[in-house]
Amino acid sequence: MLFPTLEHVTRLARELRALPRVEVSDELRGWSWEESPVTATQSRLLGVSDITSGFCPTGRDLYLRYVEGVRGRDNPTLQIGRLVHEVFEAGVEEAKKAVYLTWPDTDGDRVEEFMRAAGEALEKRVIRKYGLLNQEVVAWVFRRLWGMAVRTYSAAVDEARTKSRYLRLDSLVHAAVPVIAEFPIDGSTIGLSRALRVDALLPPNIMMELKTREPRRVFEVALAGYALAMEAQYGSPVNYALLTYVWVRPEAKEIMVRPKVVPISEDLRQDFIDARDERREIVEYGVDPGKPREGCPPECPYRHYCVREG
Numbered sequence: 001m002l003f004p005t006l007e008h009v010t011r012l013a014r015e016l017r018a019l020p021r022v023e024v025s026d027e028l029r030g031w032s033w034e035e036s037p038v039t040a041t042q043s044r045l046l047g048v049s050d051i052t053s054g055f056c057p058t059g060r061d062l063y064l065r066y067v068e069g070v071r072g073r074d075n076p077t078l079q080i081g082r083l084v085h086e087v088f089e090a091g092v093e094e095a096k097k098a099v100y101l102t103w104p105d106t107d108g109d110r111v112e113e114f115m116r117a118a119g120e121a122l123e124k125r126v127i128r129k130y131g132l133l134n135q136e137v138v139a140w141v142f143r144r145l146w147g148m149a150v151r152t153y154s155a156a157v158d159e160a161r162t163k164s165r166y167l168r169l170d171s172l173v174h175a176a177v178p179v180i181a182e183f184p185i186d187g188s189t190i191g192l193s194r195a196l197r198v199d200a201l202l203p204p205n206i207m208m209e210l211k212t213r214e215p216r217r218v219f220e221v222a223l224a225g226y227a228l229a230m231e232a233q234y235g236s237p238v239n240y241a242l243l244t245y246v247w248v249r250p251e252a253k254e255i256m257v258r259p260k261v262v263p264i265s266e267d268l269r270q271d272f273i274d275a276r277d278e279r280r281e282i283v284e285y286g287v288d289p290g291k292p293r294e295g296c297p298p299e300c301p302y303r304h305y306c307v308r309e310g
């Protein structure tokens, strides 16, 4: 599932209930931000992705960006990631618009027609933005993902309408497109940005992040960061989150979608807090943490700078 429907969300909630309980002590919950390991000791606010970018194991990317003022360079791996995120967000947004703007005659056919027209207009704009990628590949990825969004949400609208004739407009939007894309969270009480955005929120409080690179633990640590921020802002527990891997393989004409449920354990929370404190010290005291002994990943946006330095 890339574009979640109410059926997906209900199934996921059942699966989560069947999983072993996630035991988390109160001091590692985000709402304990006033006095616990969650407490932020410095004033500098950072994004979750600043702390868990997954590019530089030592955090030198952060040092270069915030202390030296070096700009990262775009590359094809980053562009594929942005493309998938952009189509996902637009797919959710246009599906909701389709329901609102076709009301009260909304049905699957009208939603499909609206979204196909929106997709045609969007495709040209999107393709131009990803100049480091083969343009035919960008068009293929766009059409493939957009097709998924159109089919998923037009069918979900029909399903919702057949279940109840009495749904009001806003209820129908929720029943057919229950996801909020780019959900905002204020992380400032725990030393994170006031304008964090997790890729999506599924009701009642399951966060979802999309990843187009190979699986890494650091992506799960990032989810713990968002979970702590959610708990700090809303005061309700986040025990699980969803990592949805989207692997684009144009040579095989294939896009694989692999969701992974991540328990937001104490270990993940502690690892995020440690990384947050370490990274914020780098920025606060301006200390260059040096290059990683294990070498630099090819997709790091600072290779042009560090590799030139020798």
Ligand code: SF4
Pocket (backbone or CB within 6 Å): 055, 056, 057, 058, 059, 060, 061, 064, 290, 291, 292, 295, 296, 297, 300, 301, 302, 303, 304, 306, 307
């Ligand atoms: S190029 Fe290497 S040292 Fe420089 S920021 Fe990237 S991973 Fe770190």
